[in-house]
Amino acid sequence: MTSGMGKFDRLRSLSGAIVLAAACLSLLPSTAPAQEKILRAVMHADVRTLDPYWTTQTIAGIHGMLIYDTLFGVDDDLVPQPQMVGAYDISPDKLTYTMTLRDGQKFHDGSPVTTKDVVASLKRWGARDPAGQRLLQFTDKLEIVDEKTFRIVLKEPYGQVLATLGKTSTSVPIIMREKEALVDPNTQIQEAIGSGPYKFARELWVPGSKTVYLKNKDYIPRSEPAQTFAGGKIPGVDRIELIWISDPQTAMQALINGEIDYLEAPSVDFVPMLEQSRNVKVMRTGKLDSTFGLIRLNHLHPPFNDIKARQAMYRLINQEDFLRTVVGNPAFYRVCHGLIMCGSPLENQGGSAMLKEYNPKKALEMLKEAGYKGEPITVLHATDHVTINPSTQVLIQAMREAGLNVDVQAMDWGSVVQRRAKKEPPAQGGWNIFVTTSSGISGSNPIIHTWLGAACDRGLFGWPCDPEVEQLRSKWGFAQTDAERLKIATDLQTRAIEQVVYVPYGQWAQPIAYRSDRLSGVLGVSGLAVLWNITKK
Amino acid sequence: MFAYVVGRLFATIPVMAVVAVFVFFLLRIAPGDPAAIIAGDDATSQDIENIRAKLGLDRPMLEQFVTWCWRLFQGDLGISIFSNLPVSQLIMQRLEPTLALTLSTLLVAVVLAVPMGVIAAWKARKWADRVVMGFAVMGFAVPVFLAGYILIYVFSIKLGWLPVQGYRPIGDGLWPFIERLILPSVALGTTYCALIARITRASMLEVLSQDYIRTAESKGLATTRVLLVHALKNSAVPIVTVIGIGIALLISGVVITETVFNIPGLGRLTVDAVLKRDYPIVQGLILVFAAAKVLVNLMIDISYAFLDPRIRY
Numbered sequence: 071m072t073s074g075m076g077k078f079d080r081l082r083s084l085s086g087a088i089v090l091a092a093a094c095l096s097l098l099p100s101t102a103p104a105q106e107k108i109l110r111a112v113m114h115a116d117v118r119t120l121d122p123y124w125t126t127q128t129i130a131g132i133h134g135m136l137i138y139d140t141l142f143g144v145d146d147d148l149v150p151q152p153q154m155v156g157a158y159d160i161s162p163d164k165l166t167y168t169m170t171l172r173d174g175q176k177f178h179d180g181s182p183v184t185t186k187d188v189v190a191s192l193k194r195w196g197a198r199d200p201a202g203q204r205l206l207q208f209t210d211k212l213e214i215v216d217e218k219t220f221r222i223v224l225k226e227p228y229g230q231v232l233a234t235l236g237k238t239s240t241s242v243p244i245i246m247r248e249k250e251a252l253v254d255p256n257t258q259i260q261e262a263i264g265s266g267p268y269k270f271a272r273e274l275w276v277p278g279s280k281t282v283y284l285k286n287k288d289y290i291p292r293s294e295p296a297q298t299f300a301g302g303k304i305p306g307v308d309r310i311e312l313i314w315i316s317d318p319q320t321a322m323q324a325l326i327n328g329e330i331d332y333l334e335a336p337s338v339d340f341v342p343m344l345e346q347s348r349n350v351k352v353m354r355t356g357k358l359d360s361t362f363g364l365i366r367l368n369h370l371h372p373p374f375n376d377i378k379a380r381q382a383m384y385r386l387i388n389q390e391d392f393l394r395t396v397v398g399n400p401a402f403y404r405v406c407h408g409l410i411m412c413g414s415p416l417e418n419q420g421g422s423a424m425l426k427e428y429n430p431k432k433a434l435e436m437l438k439e440a441g442y443k444g445e446p447i448t449v450l451h452a453t454d455h456v457t458i459n460p461s462t463q464v465l466i467q468a469m470r471e472a473g474l475n476v477d478v479q480a481m482d483w484g485s486v487v488q489r490r491a492k493k494e495p496p497a498q499g500g501w502n503i504f505v506t507t508s509s510g511i512s513g514s515n516p517i518i519h520t521w522l523g524a525a526c527d528r529g530l531f532g533w534p535c536d537p538e539v540e541q542l543r544s545k546w547g548f549a550q551t552d553a554e555r556l557k558i559a560t561d562l563q564t565r566a567i568e569q570v571v572y573v574p575y576g577q578w579a580q581p582i583a584y585r586s587d588r589l590s591g592v593l594g595v596s597g598l599a600v601l602w603n604i605t606k607k
Numbered sequence: 608m609f610a611y612v613v614g615r616l617f618a619t620i621p622v623m624a625v626v627a628v629f630v631f632f633l634l635r636i637a638p639g640d641p642a643a644i645i646a647g648d649d650a651t652s653q654d655i656e657n658i659r660a661k662l663g664l665d666r667p668m669l670e671q672f673v674t675w676c677w678r679l680f681q682g683d684l685g686i687s688i689f690s691n692l693p694v695s696q697l698i699m700q701r702l703e704p705t706l707a708l709t710l711s712t713l714l715v716a717v718v719l720a721v722p723m724g725v726i727a728a729w730k731a732r733k734w735a736d737r738v739v740m741g742f743a744v745m746g747f748a749v750p751v752f753l754a755g756y757i758l759i760y761v762f763s764i765k766l767g768w769l770p771v772q773g774y775r776p777i778g779d780g781l782w783p784f785i786e787r788l789i790l791p792s793v794a795l796g797t798t799y800c801a802l803i804a805r806i807t808r809a810s811m812l813e814v815l816s817q818d819y820i821r822t823a824e825s826k827g828l829a830t831t832r833v834l835l836v837h838a839l840k841n842s843a844v845p846i847v848t849v850i851g852i853g854i855a856l857l858i859s860g861v862v863i864t865e866t867v868f869n870i871p872g873l874g875r876l877t878v879d880a881v882l883k884r885d886y887p888i889v890q891g892l893i894l895v896f897a898a899a900k901v902l903v904n905l906m907i908d909i910s911y912a913f914l915d916p917r918i919r920y
Contacts, residue, residue, distance in 0.1 A: 116879070118689040125645045198654075256661040258691045276700050277690040278879050279871030315772060315869045316879075319756065323771045324869070327763055454882070481638060484884050488640035491652050528651060 107307040107606045109589070111332035112321045113599065116314035117281040120262040120270070123198050123255060126240040128509070131598050135299070136283050136310065137178070138244035138264030141169065141188070142236035143299030146357065148415070148514065150236030151300035153292065154183070154245060154265075164227035164550070170219045174290045177247055178269045185220040190251035192243060197255040199241035201518045204547065205234045229555075230517050230547045238299050238597050239512040267291070267305040267602045283310040296603045298356070298595050306591055306605035318456070325350060325583055331606065332584045332592070334599050337456065338397050341581060349587035354579050356596030358413050359404060359510045362577040363392060363461055364521055366532040367570060368502050371495050373442040380570035382436035385429045386468045389576040395460045396578070403578040409522055409563050412577060414514030415552070420560035421567030425574070430472035437474070446477035448496035450489055450504040454482045461575060462505045490531040504531075510577065511597040516546045516562055524571050534571045608912065612905070619901045626897040627679065630890050631672050640664075641688045641884040662688060675890070684894070685887030687880075694891040697876065704774045705872035708795070708864065709857050711788045715796035716803055717850065723800075724807020724846075725834055728815060731808075739804055746801025751860055755794040755867035762790060772869035791868040795860050799853050806849045810842035817841075843914045851907035858896055 115129040122134030143153040152158060156172040175183040189212045196202035208228040213221040222231060235243055244266075250259040262270040268283035275281050291302035313330060315321040318337035324330045326347045336344055336352070345352050365383065373379040393403040406412035407422035447469065451462045469476045479501070481489070486504055494500040512518045523543060526535035542562035549555040582599070584592050591603045642658040643650075650658075659665045663674075678685060684694035727739035763771040769790055775783040814820065815838055823833045862874035873892060880888035911918045 118687075118883070119645075120691070126650070254661070256657045260691065276871055277687070277692060277697060278701075278876055313773075313869075316875065317866050317869065320759070320772050320867055320869050323759055323764055324773075327767070327771045329771055329773065482882060484640075484644055484882055485638040487643040488638055491640075491643055491655055493652070528653075530651065 106309050108309045108311060109307040109332060109601065109604055109606055110311050110313055110330045111599075111601060112313050112315050112324070112330050112334065114335035116278055116316075117275075117312055118277050119258065120260075121258045122242060122244055123195050124258045128240055128598065131238075131240050131242050132601075133262075133270075133281065133312075134242055134244045134264075135238075135266065135598055136268045136601060137262055137266045137270045138246060139175070139183075139266045139303075140236065140238075140242060140244055140299070142232055143301075144233075144236045144238055145297040145300040148298075148358070148511070150232040151294075151297075153236075153300065153303075154188075164229075165224045167222040167224075167231055168215070168219065169222075172290070172292075175265050176288055177265045178263045178286060179247075181247065182217075183245065183265050184217045184248075185214045186217075187248045187251065188220055188245055189214055190248040191245045194246075194251045194253070194255050195241065195243045199237075199243070200520050201230075201234050201237055202241070202243060204517060205231065208547075226548065227550070228547055229549050230515075233515065234517070236299070237518060239509045239518065242598070265289075267303045268310060279314055281312040283312075285309065296591075296593065296600075298593065299598075299600065303602040306603050310601055322583075325585065328585065330585075331589055332582070332601075332604070334582055335580050336583045338399060338402065338581075341399060341402075341583075344583045349585055350583055351586035352581050352583045353592065353594045354402070354581055355594045356510075356579075358411060358514060358596040359577040360580040360596050361457075361507050361510055362406070362411060362513050363396065363457070363505070363507050363575040365465060365503060365505050365573040365575060366490075366521070366530075367573065368496075368500065368532050369534050370493055371500065371502065372445070373437060373440055373447070374502060374570075376440040377569065379437050379440035379442060381424065381568075382433040382440065383570065383573050384425050385427055385433035385436070386465075386472055387425075387573055387575055388428045388468075389574070391468070392461055392464050392575040393578065395464050396457055396576075402581060403576060406574060406577045409513075409566050409571070409574060410516065410519070410559055411510050411514040414510075416514060416516070416556060416559040418556065418560040418563060420562075420564035422563075424567055430468065434473050442474075444475050446475045446496070448477045448479055448500070448502045450486045450501050451478050451480045452483040452486045452505075453480050457507055458483065458505050461507075465503070465505060465575075493533070505575075509597055510579075513577075516543050516559055521572055522562070522566055524566070524569060532572070534569060536565070536569045536571075539566050539569060539571065608909075612909065615905050615908070619898070619905075622901055623894065623897060627676070627890075627894060628672075630893045631675060632668070634884075634886050634889055635668055635671075639884040641886065644883055645689070675887075679894075684891035687888050688885045689883055694887050697888060698873065698891060698895060701871060701873045701876045703776060704870050705861055705865070705874065707774075707777075707784070707788060708791055708861055708870055708872060709854070711792040712796045712799060712857060712860075713850070713854075715792045716799040716853070719796075720800040720803035721807050721839075721846065723804040725811055725839060727804065727808040728811030728838075729830075729834055731812060736808075739808070743801040743805045746797045746804075749797065751794055751798065751863045752867050754797055755790070755864065758790045758794055759867075774870045774872075787868075787870075791864050791870060794867070795857065795864040798860070799856065802853060802856075803846065803849055807842065807846050810845045811838055814838045814842045840914070844911055847907055847910055847914065851903055854903045855900055858899070 113129055117129055117133045119125050119130050122130045139154045141154050142150040145151050154171055154175060155169045158169040160167055171183060177183060196206035208224050208226055210223045210225045215221060237243060247263055250261055253259050267286055267289045269286050271282040271284050285305040285308050289305060291304050294301040296302050321333055322336055322340040325333045341352055344350050367374040367380050369375055389405040397403040404412055407425040410416045449466055452458045466476050466478055489501055490504050492500045496502050508521055516522055520530055523529050524534040524536035524539035526533060542558060542565060546555060546558040546562060549558055588607050589604055591605050593600045642655050642662060642664060645658055646655045686693055687697060723739045727736040730736050759771050762769045769786055774787055777784040820838055823837045861872060862878055865872045865874040877892050
């Protein structure tokens, strides 16, 4: 005789309880009400950091532009236009910029945006961003006139004030509350409270998976039509979900299947499939190509401490080989024999002849003349990067075919960024070459284009050192007319190519793809993705 | 038995301590620097050094280790370098999807594999056996990611029956929860199912040749009773062992499956943290995985005593 329930009875009761619990849970309300218009967008990376000044990651900039606002924003021709600023005045001697904030601007906590917030934000940003550092270097004082008006008083008439305030690649000069802006620039801020068109929903944030933004109903957009980062920023949907899908194939299939609405950076391999899919539109981003590729040589160690050896590397590069491998479709790439972006207002032919001579035999001869005797050349190869991996493979092949002794150091991108900072000789953990990419927007402005610099120890990895390049960059900043800017940019490019600050391997436009049956108002913008103004059926 | 369980639980402490030491120092020895990743392309060497100092990564390794251990004793797994959120919170956010995927995979695998193995043994060297063993070979041979892409193409893109990707908590509804787990569970469960089916078949074949099975058959017992009560119960120890070993395989398998099906679980958290060199997350996760593995092994050992009365601790 058994007492109480038998084994199978207990099992049946347990399964009943599980089903009942599951059914009850299924009745709980969903976290996203069905009537809400939700834009589900898959970006190139996941939002991990809430502080847009703390890191230069592009995704941090996209996050920043959604929840914060900027004093100026560039239009389709990359001309800075006022955004948070209502009216501004430049003194005749071009030393004093007086700016007044628009009426009615409020942070998401309800507090008004004041000039205290603006000045503190600019100081924090200027401590981290190279373009900001340069602006502050030429600034005598940042003066608060009243709650809505402030002045930037310069030491010299620096011509890049508005362009720097309207900078829209990484490290965008967004305006945060004074409370956060006073935090040490090397420490992440804890709060993400801006005055932009969307509010950050911290309680719905799952780092590595999903970041949610809710419409800021109090946002007062400008009345001008939207153009790139200028004009009215209208929060067109109730909620934006930035979903992180790390697998490019899954992301593409999710768009085709209608599970997401917007794919910021589809793999170029999948673009033909997306173009053939119903209700999916593939769009070019902006007039300017989004990205350029560059090969950085280490100027500190042989063989590339010799200018002739550096110039030899130009003869190894056939840009078509790189671009066909990395991008594939000629509609999206462009050969560019310059260091300033082709297609930008400053595109020029200064020094470009040197980049056009593809001749591997001559390259080897020049390297030998520079004293190269077949020593290993250490190339850092980031094998996990969708663009840098194939580019580096093409480079390695070109070097080997030319007869160079290549020492390939394969690693992930995280290891490359650590090792490239090492100044030791290659045999002691240093390096000779690494490949990277940068944004088209920054590549079109000599001040923001940090890879163009040659500031020796204070400069970027590879440490090119040429006072003339640096003088020309500064001089460009003080130019007052377009003609003068173009002339200096040509001289600068000529000198930088001669010194081989880097070896370019072409430029391309990263397309975006979206559901054309649901979305309207999508802007193709070079640089950071623009998600405001998008409406959904 | 109680003393055995308590003893085993105490024995996990030195195991976890060794894991902690290895994890901490291996991560620090491995190349990569979170400060360089944070600083980005425009940063100078000085900028990177400033960030390293703020993160405390410039301090002696031993000092960092002692600080970490002290926090660990207080139940604090640390703060993520990038998201600035507590590691325990990040792990808890990701635990549910991984548990759901692991359990549903286990369910799919065990429910399919055990009957398949039993049938294959019962019909040894006949066509049913060959079909099962053919499936087992194929299950081993097809990589998880390939199986995933094929399933997505057929059932999501072509037939439109199931979603391509994502995870919905059970609170969003039972069907949304289940429909997003079907394809990942099948993709991940195929290999696992093949393994269990093979072991079940081998174990059953051995038992079916025993004298007591012949006796049971000659008593006139129904075939189902002989197979399930007499044979399967006595074959259970190796099957349960393999299921336990398989849980370790699942932990590595979920990394790929979570990536292909975009499930925000612990596997993806691990890969992302490793690539970003987010040390506190990697350390926390490896400790959690190690603890899970130790506990699973303990549960399997305990289950032996229930399955085979001759085993006593």
